[in-house]
Every structure is written in structure tokens, then in C-alpha cells.
Amino acid sequence: MMLKANVEKVRLDKYLVDALAESAEYSRSYIQTLIKDGNVIVNGNVETKQNFNLIGDVEIEINIPEVKASTINPEKIDLDIVYEDNDILVVNKPNNMVVHPGAGNTEGTMVNALLGRDAEFLSTIGGIERPGIVHRIDKQTTGLLIVAKNDKSHQVLTEMLKNHEIYKEYVALVWGEIKEDKGIIDAPIGRHQNDRKKMMVTSKNSKYAVTNFDVIKRLDKTTLVKCAIETGRTHQIRVHFNFIKHPIVNDPAYGKLAEKQTDFGQMLHAYKLEFLHPITKEMVKLKAELPKEFTDKILQEGGVENDWKTI
Incomplete structure (x- = not known):
């Protein structure tokens, strides 16, 4: 992907976030990772600093790496779905279930269960190890957990949590x-x-x-x-x-x-x-017994x- 522009002094990451704002595929954190990993070239030079200042005429090349296949095994695990639409779902997480795989926990996690439902409906912003996961709760804490079904809703929910x-x-x-x-x-x-x-x-x-x-x-x-x-x-x-x-x-x-x-x-x-629904902006109020x-x-x-x- 190539971008050309004449800009006043602006940070590289902020410029790219604004320039790609219409796309649901590129969150701020994803763009910052692209920069850090050397996938952004500014006027012919690889730039790895997200706070690098752009001034004047710039030509920016963005290399989007291929998405690696997930090594997480989908599992048929019953989930208590409290709410679901085209953009999000909310799960009542059971006791002793880890949210995403990690050292010593590669099976029976929430991610395994979500992939077992349908891998196509989960956001990708969290990476291949955490599809759909916007936030987490501890293994032995029970209750409500929001899952993003696409990158746009994930992006908005992340900002909502931050704010x-x-x-x-x-x-x-x-x-x-x-x-x-x-x-x-x-x-x-x-x-x-x-x-x-x-x-x-x-x-x-x-x-x-x-x-x-x-x-x-x-x-x-x-x-x-x-x-x-x-x-x-x-x-x-x-x-x-x-x-x-x-x-x-x-x-x-x-x-x-x-x-x-x-x-x-x-x-x-x-x-x-x-919370306000990330896409429809309607109020969502949920409880889990x-x-x-x-x-x-x-x-x-x-x-x-x-x-x-x-x-």
C-alpha cells in the first residue's frame, strides 16, 4: 500500500490512523505494531519509531504481512451467550475457564470455544492467539465478557474501554x-x-x-x-x-x-x-446471575x- 501527501508536522502513527480511518482493518495498535516491526517505509527509509514526525512531501509504503494460520484447536464447548448480534457477543464465562491460550493452557479456553462456534465471525485485531478478545477476566472469576465479531467493533470497544x-x-x-x-x-x-x-x-x-x-x-x-x-x-x-x-x-x-x-x-x-453498542450506538444493559x-x-x-x- 502506498500513500503520498504533503503534510504539516504530524506523528507517523497519528497520520496513518487518520489516513486509514475508513478501513475497519487497521486499528491504532495494529498500525503501531506495523511501524515497530519495520513494515513502514517513509521516503525510501524504514521507520520504526511511531512518534517519527512527518513534514512536507512524504511517500509512505506500508507492507502488510501475511496473516499466519492459527495453531489453536477449535473445540465444541457449550457457552452461555447472554447477548449476540452481527457485531458483538457477550458471554457469561464459567468458572475455571481461561480466556485465551497461554503457557500451560492450550485447551479448554474461551478462544478454543469461540473458534469451535465459527472462526469466521471473530475480529483479528487481537492477533491469531486472541481472536475476538477485547478484554479478559481471571480464570476463576465468573461473569460477563464482551467478544468482538469484526475489527470495526473491536476497534471501537477498545477505545471505549480506554476511555x-x-x-x-x-x-x-x-x-x-x-x-x-x-x-x-x-x-x-x-x-x-x-x-x-x-x-x-x-x-x-x-x-x-x-x-x-x-x-x-x-x-x-x-x-x-x-x-x-x-x-x-x-x-x-x-x-x-x-x-x-x-x-x-x-x-x-x-x-x-x-x-x-x-x-x-x-x-x-x-x-x-x-455500554453503547459500538456500531448501532444503542444502549446495551446486561446482567448474569x-x-x-x-x-x-x-x-x-x-x-x-x-x-x-x-x-
């Missing part, structure tokens, strides 16, 4: 009695200094993170809360509640050390999503069914 335009609400069962009816946990999160698989509240190499919560019901030894996150840091809700000394029940990484763990994992559920293991634990803690039915 905090998708409302995500979680329900969690945490240890101890939270005395406040509501609160805000404003604490930066970064990689754990002693365990690289974990995160922690720290001022070193960390990112801004905010979790809002409301108490739903105080139970015998636990508190049922709903949380709305302003940021989407790795393990954010789990780390934040551990930080305020109310770790999530049954959390294998951040829970009470004396707690006897079960295979279900942390009692954390992505309960609600509200709590898993039985979660509701059983609430009942064991002295709760009743109405405690979560009224959320």
Missing part, C-alpha cells in the same frame, strides 16, 4: 465486616516485588487504580459487596480488597492464609455491563436469596 465508557459491575464476597456502607479504594497497583505472578498495592512501577464499592449485606463472617471499577488493572478488585484487610473469600492468591481453599476460586463475579457455588456460600454465611436477587 472508561463501559460500565462494569462486579459482585464479591469478602472476609470480615465492612462497617462503611460504601467506599472508594484509591491505591496504585504494580507487580509484586517477591512473586511475579501476583500484583500488589505499591508506589513503585505502579499504575493508578480505583475501585468503588457498596455493601449489599453484612453476613456472619463476611460482607457481600458490589464493585464498579474505574480502571482495569490486573487482579484489581482482588488486590484492593486484600489491601483494606477484607480479602475475597476463597481467593487462592490473595485470600486468608488460614482459609481452606476449594477448586472454585475467588467469590468474584462480573455481574453487570452497560451468580453461579450456584457463589449463592450456596452466601446462604452458608447466613444470607437469604433476596440478598443477591435485588442487586
Whole structure:
């Protein structure tokens, strides 16, 4: 692909994003990757810096590499589809399902299951290992997950997530009695200094993170809360509640050390999503009921069914 133009001072990546804005195939992140990998030639020279400034007459050649075939095996796995149209679908992710393949998890993932439905309907922006995946939730966190069925919807959803335009609400069962009816946990999160698989509240190499919560019901030894996150840091809700000394029940990484763990994992559920549809711009409001293991634990803690039915 060849582009010729006379431009005022502008960044290379911004120019290409604007020049290719009408195409659903090229997201900002994809263009930045093309530049970094040496696939963009400016006036005869390979340019690998995305912030390279274009000035005056420019001739830009863009080499689009061939798409590699995916090595992920499609699998026939039943999924709980909460919403679906031509552009997106929303899945109620079950417990103990990894979202996309990685080291030690090459089968039984959400991506395997999505490919088993129809590989043709998934976006390609996330790469061959993550088709359709716009965001993720932890293996043992259950609940709502948005999947993009084409690159245009993926591109818009990514920007919406970046701009905090998708409302995500979680329900969690945490240890101890939270005395406040509501609160805000404003604490930066970064990689754990002693365990690289974990995160922690720290001022070193960390990112801004905010979790809002409301108490739903105080139970015998636990508190049922709903949380709305302003940021989407790795393990954010789990780390934040551990930080305020109310770790999530049954959390294998951040829970009470004396707690006897079960295979279900942390009692954390992505309960609600509200967002403008990326293509139609109509409001989408969705809920996913709590898993039985979660509701059983609430009942064991002295709760009743109405405690979560009224959320």
C-alpha cells in the first residue's frame, strides 16, 4: 500500500490512523505494531519509531504481512451467550475457564470455544492467539465478557474501554465486616516485588487504580459487596480488597492464609455491563446471575436469596 501527501508536522502513527480511518482493518495498535516491526517505509527509509514526525512531501509504503494460520484447536464447548448480534457477543464465562491460550493452557479456553462456534465471525485485531478478545477476566472469576465479531467493533470497544465508557459491575464476597456502607479504594497497583505472578498495592512501577464499592449485606463472617471499577488493572478488585484487610473469600492468591481453599476460586463475579453498542450506538444493559457455588456460600454465611436477587 502506498500513500503520498504533503503534510504539516504530524506523528507517523497519528497520520496513518487518520489516513486509514475508513478501513475497519487497521486499528491504532495494529498500525503501531506495523511501524515497530519495520513494515513502514517513509521516503525510501524504514521507520520504526511511531512518534517519527512527518513534514512536507512524504511517500509512505506500508507492507502488510501475511496473516499466519492459527495453531489453536477449535473445540465444541457449550457457552452461555447472554447477548449476540452481527457485531458483538457477550458471554457469561464459567468458572475455571481461561480466556485465551497461554503457557500451560492450550485447551479448554474461551478462544478454543469461540473458534469451535465459527472462526469466521471473530475480529483479528487481537492477533491469531486472541481472536475476538477485547478484554479478559481471571480464570476463576465468573461473569460477563464482551467478544468482538469484526475489527470495526473491536476497534471501537477498545477505545471505549480506554476511555472508561463501559460500565462494569462486579459482585464479591469478602472476609470480615465492612462497617462503611460504601467506599472508594484509591491505591496504585504494580507487580509484586517477591512473586511475579501476583500484583500488589505499591508506589513503585505502579499504575493508578480505583475501585468503588457498596455493601449489599453484612453476613456472619463476611460482607457481600458490589464493585464498579474505574480502571482495569490486573487482579484489581482482588488486590484492593486484600489491601483494606477484607480479602475475597476463597481467593487462592490473595485470600486468608488460614482459609481452606476449594477448586472454585475467588467469590468474584462480573455481574453487570452497560455500554453503547459500538456500531448501532444503542444502549446495551446486561446482567448474569451468580453461579450456584457463589449463592450456596452466601446462604452458608447466613444470607437469604433476596440478598443477591435485588442487586
